[in-house]
Amino acid sequence: MKSKKVLDYPSRHERFEHWFQTPLGRSMLADQRRFLDHKLAPLTGARQLHVSVSHRIPLINGTDFSHKIMTTPKWFPSIPDGVVVCDANELPFPGDSMDLVVLHHTADFSLYPHQALREAGRVLRGEGTIALIGFNPVSIWGLRRFMSRHHAGPWGGRFLMRRRMDDWLHLLGFHVDVSVTRFFRLPLQRSGRKSSGRLGERLTGNGLLPVGAYYCILAKKRVNARIPRRHAWRQNNVIVIPGTGTVGASRGCPPQNLNHPDD
Secondary structure: OOOOOOOOOOHHHHHHHHHHHHHHHHHHHHHHHHHHHHHHOEEEEEEEEEEEEOOOOOOOOOEEEEEEEEEEEOOOOOOOEEEEEOOOOOOOOOOOEEEEEEEOOOOOOOOOOOHHHHHHHHHEEEEEEEEEEOOOOOOOOHHHHOOOOOHHHHHHHHOOOHHHHHHHHHOHHHHEEEEEEEOOOOOOOOOOHOOOOOHHHHHHHHOOOOOOOOEEEEEEEOOOOOOOOOOOOOHOOOOOOOOEEEEOOOOOOOOOOOOOOOO
């Protein structure tokens, strides 16, 4: 029986980072920045966490948070302050410590995408926001990835279904506020900006034609209301009938703890 091949995602991280230096990569990154800066600008809080394949791909600049933290899966010399070396599926932060978590193609290039999403949910506080960006398999880019024999740039990623990511977020206790696809450019370095078209952007923005190159999901972590505890009975509030003992107790039975078993 053949053993399942384990993909070398660390090397694919590096090639994906280099792809963002190409004209097509820079154009996509600029589109992602514009969209997130617009959507996340109203948010404020203490801590913002950006989980990416590299700390050299900054994504969000328009937010107003006191502390901005980035993670990178590989150590580099002269790593700047505010960058933590760790895997996306093992975040070294306490639970409920972040107000905003951004996963930039994290699931696409993670060996354990569901665990990476679970870790993001763990460190996010209640009512905090998660922003998830990934490549859309239901697109020309997805077809290009399916037909490609090379694993450089985006083509080394998973291209997980957007609906699956929505379902995972719901299972983890999130409410999805925004789920759209964007970027209509062809997956060619020489494709011009006109190839996207304003009509295509309007259609994807309204969810009518969800075939953009990447998807962006914004979701809020729900906090379930606590079930009020039943009031415990107090011994001094129980009526005692002379000669019979406590109401509800059998004659001859030893005194029992009257606290409710669920309390």
